[in-house]
Amino acid sequence: MNIDYYAEKMQKISLSMFRKSFFGIFHGSISAKISDNQFLINKKNAIFDNFSKDDMVLLYTKKDYRWNDASIDSDIHLNIYKTIKEAKCVCYAMPPQTVAYTLKHDFVIPKDYFGFAEFGKVEIYDIKKFDDWYERAPSEISHYMFEENTDVMVIKGYGIYAYARNLGELAKKIAIIENSCYILNLENF
Numbered sequence: 001m002n003i004d005y006y007a008e009k010m011q012k013i014s015l016s017m018f019r020k021s022f023f024g025i026f027h028g029s030i031s032a033k034i035s036d037n038q039f040l041i042n043k044k045n046a047i048f049d050n051f052s053k054d055d056m057v058l059l060y061t062k063k064d065y066r067w068n069d070a071s072i073d074s075d076i077h078l079n080i081y082k083t084i085k086e087a088k089c090v091c092y093a094m095p096p097q098t099v100a101y102t103l104k105h106d107f108v109i110p111k112d113y114f115g116f117a118e119f120g121k122v123e124i125y126d127i128k129k130f131d132d133w134y135e136r137a138p139s140e141i142s143h144y145m146f147e148e149n150t151d152v153m154v155i156k157g158y159g160i161y162a163y164a165r166n167l168g169e170l171a172k173k174i175a176i177i178e179n180s181c182y183i184l185n186l187e188n189f
Helices: 003-019 074-083 096-102 113-119 133-147 167-188
Strands: 029-035 038-042 056-060 089-093 122-125 152-155 159-164
Touching: 003 029, 003 038, 003 056, 003 167, 029 074, 029 167, 038 074, 074 089, 074 133, 074 159, 089 167, 096 152, 096 159, 096 167, 113 167, 133 152, 133 159, 152 167, 159 167
Parallel strands: 122 152
Antiparallel strands: 029 038, 029 089, 038 056, 089 159, 152 159
């Protein structure tokens, strides 16, 4: 697959995810693995409702000047790609119902059919302290996903990291968890 193909897919998926509030104005990141040593990711100042190829940067696994323009989450994406070979695309989303649900719970146990069928039970990872999270996140997230053999990581007060084989599957995972948390929040209201 070529870069233009992934750029176009990322544009479409990002707009959908923005419209569903999975991405904020400057919150969120999405990437696609182009080859073993390069991936396409949003730039740090990307606005997802008007996301274009100009808002993306092609990064190599060996850091160079391009990393200065890339998303703050680039190291996390890189570590997921290096640690989990089946990861072809990665995203960080901050869906509001999910984040709200994580504040008072330790697990997401969906009570809707689709959430339960897809995930069953999802642990909510507690980062404990926010002060040094961005220094710890690149290793903790990839390590957790690898050790727990999971393609989704729900993080207390922070959001969701997920990887998939394609961008549509990635968006679907986030949407299912968000819908399940919405239903759980309504039940607990």
